[in-house]
Amino acid sequence: MNKLWWGVMGTSAAVFALKYLGQSIPENYLSHPKFKSINGYIPIVLLSALIGVQTFSEKTKLMIDHRALGLGVALLALMLRAPFPIVVISAAASSALLYHFT
């Protein structure tokens, strides 16, 4: 099994386990305020870090290329309250355009 398969299967197993655990354990178990507070920030930090990594790096090198324009356009679309598909498509289109001109 290569790392892609490990990723697919490992993630599926882990996420289902969490979902099932949540449905099965008593509610007060994980309701400590500090845990909730940390858990509220987890998606923000991880998704933000992923934005940075996916836009400004290639393997372990930092770089600025056509993807940065795409992200900028996505940011603009979100500020204009565009729906998710428009955000993604406008980012892809602007990035592809710059890719072809450079």
Next chain:
Amino acid sequence: MSATPRPPSYRGQTFRDSLSVSLTVGSYGAAFGAASIAAGFSVVQTSLLSLLTFSGASQFAVIGVIGAGGSAISAIATATLLGFRNGLYGLRMAPLLKVRGLRRVLAAHVTIDESTGVALSQESRGEEAMRSGFWLTGIGVFIFWNLFTLAGAFGAQAMGNPAAWGLDAAVPAAFLGLVWPRLVTNTDRFISLAAVALALVLIPISPAGLPVIATAGLAVVIGLRKKDSIPHE
């Protein structure tokens, strides 16, 4: 489902709410399908992620981390941390659903942002409407998410070079779209920018995949320091 009759107007509205959320959110599956192919996953692996993991942020995280050259372990760890959310939704939904055995397995699998969100939004219409909202949205998103994943995967496969079609920029844009609604307070926005900065600083000095998971430490530090939301025990 139980056959308890409800006022038809309530039933219709709950159904409409669930369907519109299912279709809208399901269609984002196309972005995932395309991004997954661009990250080097096969159509089968892409579909299995949508069928078995069935949690958008976690799915994008796996393909994001592995696509950037990270190890399977850091990909799974990142996706798992994002999946904690689903467990907390389950805690909230379990007393409402009261299901056991196979039904609990099904309920757990469709416990996602949207099914929980629609269920909670039906609160004024009563528990029966909340349950309907949960199941209709959970199953509806599951169906459309998987159909659109497949469409996006085949589409991307036909396109070839991901960069030529902007797919390499579509992934961070999707992450931005996912995090955007969560940035409510100034603290949220500060943490978001700090996480980007920390990840970028770590990129040249650590193996791929690590910069992302390392930012979880930021959430722990700030979550522990936040005093205002912590009542005394």
